[in-house]
Amino acid sequence: xxxxxxxxxxxxxxxxxxxxxxxxxxxxxxxxxxxxxxxxxxxxxxxxxxxxxxxxxxxxxxxxxxxxxxxxxxxxxxxxxxxxxxxxxxxxxxxxxxxxxxxxxxxxxxxxxxxxxxxxxxxxxxxxxxxxxxxxxxxxxxxxxxxxxxxxxxxxxxxxxxxxxxxxxxxxxxxxxxxxxxxxxxxxxxxxxxxxxxxxxxxxxxxxxxxxxxxxxxxxxxxxxxxxxxxxxxxxxxxxxxxxxxxxxxxxxxxxxxxxxxxxxxxxxxxxxxxxxxxxxxxxxxxxxxxxxxxxxxxxxxxxxxxxxxxxxxx
Amino acid sequence: xxxxxxxxxxxxxxxxxxxxxxxxxxxxxxxxxxxxxxxxxxxxxxxxxxxxxxxxxxxxxxxxxxxxxxxxxxxxxxxxxxxxxxxxxxxxxxxxxxxxxxxxxxxxxxxxxxxxxxxxxxxxxxxxxxxxxxxxxxxxxxxxxxxx
Numbered sequence: 095x096x097x098x099x100x101x102x103x104x105x106x107x108x109x110x111x112x113x114x115x116x117x118x119x120x121x122x123x124x125x126x127x128x129x130x131x132x133x134x135x136x137x138x139x140x141x142x143x144x145x146x147x148x149x150x151x152x153x154x155x156x157x158x159x160x161x162x163x164x165x166x167x168x169x170x171x172x173x174x175x176x177x178x179x180x181x182x183x184x185x186x187x188x189x190x191x192x193x194x195x196x197x198x199x200x201x202x203x204x205x206x207x208x209x210x211x212x213x214x215x216x217x218x219x220x221x222x223x224x225x226x227x228x229x230x231x232x233x234x235x236x237x238x239x240x241x242x243x244x245x246x247x248x249x250x251x252x253x254x255x256x257x258x259x260x261x262x263x264x265x266x267x268x269x270x271x272x273x274x275x276x277x278x279x280x281x282x283x284x285x286x287x288x289x290x291x292x293x294x295x296x297x298x299x300x301x302x303x304x305x306x307x308x309x310x311x312x313x314x315x316x317x318x319x320x321x322x323x324x325x326x327x328x329x330x331x332x333x334x335x336x337x338x339x340x341x342x343x344x345x346x347x348x349x350x351x352x353x354x355x356x357x358x359x360x361x362x363x364x365x366x367x368x369x370x371x372x373x374x375x376x377x378x379x380x381x382x383x384x385x386x387x388x389x390x391x392x393x394x395x396x397x398x399x400x401x402x403x404x405x406x407x408x409x
Numbered sequence: 410x411x412x413x414x415x416x417x418x419x420x421x422x423x424x425x426x427x428x429x430x431x432x433x434x435x436x437x438x439x440x441x442x443x444x445x446x447x448x449x450x451x452x453x454x455x456x457x458x459x460x461x462x463x464x465x466x467x468x469x470x471x472x473x474x475x476x477x478x479x480x481x482x483x484x485x486x487x488x489x490x491x492x493x494x495x496x497x498x499x500x501x502x503x504x505x506x507x508x509x510x511x512x513x514x515x516x517x518x519x520x521x522x523x524x525x526x527x528x529x530x531x532x533x534x535x536x537x538x539x540x541x542x543x544x545x546x547x548x549x550x551x552x553x554x555x556x557x
Contacts, residue, residue: 151420157438174418174541179438211431218424222451226538 095174096143096360097227099220099248100136100154102205102237104187105164114192114199132167133187135233135262135282138350142357142379144173146394148364151176151227153220155237157206158183176223178216182206189349207239220248224255229363231356232271233262245271253313262356265289275313278359282352283319294319297326297337301409304330316369318376320355322348322384329373334408336370338377341403345384355380358397374404412519413512415551416533416541422447425454425500429462432499443530445539446503453532453539457503465502466490509534510543519543 110127111120122128132141140152151174156164161177161184168175185203192198224230230252232245241247245267252259253275261268261276265287272279281289288294292303304317308330319328322345327338358379362372378400382393422445423432436444436459443458467490494502508526510519510533522531523545533541 151418162440169417169419172418174420176420179435181434181438215423215427215431215435218427219422222422222424222447222449223420225450 095149095151095223095226096140096229096231096364097151097153097223098136098140098143098231098233100134100140100152100234101208101216101240101244102185102235103132103134103137103152103154103156103164104185104203104205105160106131106133107186107188109188109190111190111192112194114190114195114197130163130167132164132171135353135356136231137164137168138353139231139233139357139360140168140173141171142354143360144171146357146361148361150174151223153177153216153223155180155206155208155212155216156184157181160184160186176219178212178219180206180208180212205235205237208237209239213240213244217247217251221251224252224257227257229360230257230259231262231360232259232276233353233356235263236267242266243270246274249274249276260356260360262352272307272310272314275311277313278316278318279307279314280318280320280352280356280359281307283321284352294321297328300326300328301330301335304328304335308332318355318359318373320352320377320380322351322380327377331369331373334369336373337407337409338373339405340377340381341405343381343384343403346386347384349383351380351384354383370406374401374406377404410516410555411512412510412514412516412533412543415516415519415548416510416512416543417547418541420451420539420541421445422451422453422539423457423499424448425498425503427499428495429497429499429502430495432457433459433462433495445532445542446499447539451539452537453509453534455503455505456507456530456532457499461502461504462491462494465497466494507532511535512540516548520548523548 108129120126137152140150144150152168153176156177157180164184165175185205187202190199249259249271258277260278261271262280262282264282268281290306293299300319307317308314317330325343329336355376359372359376362375378397381400382396443456446454446457448454508522508531510531529545531543532539
């Protein structure tokens with residue numbers, strides 16, 4: 095079983111509104127569509143992998159009415175649910191897509207605060223399911239009041255049991271997590287920050303940052319960086335550096351790009367494919383997602399077809 | 410139709426050392442009556458629910474309540490008894506002997522067990538480990554969906 099950890103899941107609401115304007119009433123109807131989906135990075139990956147036929151479980155904190163809706167959606171997907179219920183409500187993340195004017199407006203809540211007893215309960219339950227987990231995917235932000243070394247602790251525990259981990263997050267929880275030595279690191283660089291005080295402007299910047307990350311812990315096998323807007327994709331696997339590019343990479347939507355990429359990587363990993371194939375599948379899955387307005391288009395035929403557009407060169 | 414078709418894949422559980430006060434919080438937050446108990450390898454040990462907590466606080470309560478002359482204990486007494494229980498941990502009071510199902514069991518077998526033993530929730534086990542639950546209500550809604 096693959097275990098996904100999403101400490102701060104969300105109910106994602108997507109409004110498709112043409113000509114979205116402030117100071118105006120937008121009534122939902124035939125022309126305005128809304129969809130609600132389970133969200134949070136780890137949950138997106140779980141949905142993706144589950145649709146590709148893998149055995150996946152979802153862990154994290156949920157609460158209140160929104161938490162129960164989320165749990166039911168996860169359950170309907172036939173994902174194994176293993177959530178800790180907390181006192182306050184799971185957050186709602188709203189996005190307004192205006193295709194006509196090509197704008198995206200996002201309103202993200204911060205999520206419920208998590209208290210020590212819930213964290214203790216989570217850690218205990220996490221240790222309990224490690225026996226049955228072949229791989230742990232740790233993704234997304236941490237909720238308010240959560241210790242910033244929580245991902246590092248999860249990685250430490252998994253390493254002691256020789257279970258592989260993938261870390262996809264940002265900022266301090268990422269830096270502390272990297273030091274604990276996850277198997278694969280995929281820094282979330284969507285918002286501007288300097289990981290380990292390093293710049294990330296050019297290809298060379300990414301390459302030296304990848305090397306710096308490897309130097310933090312010898313357990314780190316792979317580091318992946320993506321910057322779709324610059325068509326820049328870099329992976330370093332042990333001491334080899336690969337530059338990956340996508341032919342005709344038309345971007346419709348960057349929602350869930352990283353989650354699809356993680357899903358693709360994991361899918362190929364479980365099939366024990368060679369390194370370059372794993373990277374190709376990951377980028378192809380992200381690319382398929384990028385072409386469509388909706389997230390989580392996990393169709394293996396599309397991914398396989400997209401692979402031919404991915405070029406990988408060792409540099 | 411088999412248990413695997415009607416179960417829901419929920420492996421939420423508590424450990425034997427979870428304290429009762431916290432257990433009650435979890436049950437209330439999740440709107441549940443029962444919670445599976447599992448050990449450090451996620452092997453299923455039994456079930457614990459609100460009824461076990463009440464029974465433990467007032468062992469005679471269930472027997473007395475069916476007696477026509479039953480006078481409820483004073484609320485002070487009830488609160489005092491519950492105070493004692495809330496300092497206990499799951500392993501002190503959970504139900505070790507419970508019925509379980511396998512994914513390959515027939516749905517009819519699950520239905521019989523639920524009716525005969527008056528169970529609302531049964532754990533589904535694979536190699537001693539908890540893999541899901543069968544709920545009476547979910548079962549019924551599944552049957553109704555099938556008949557449409």
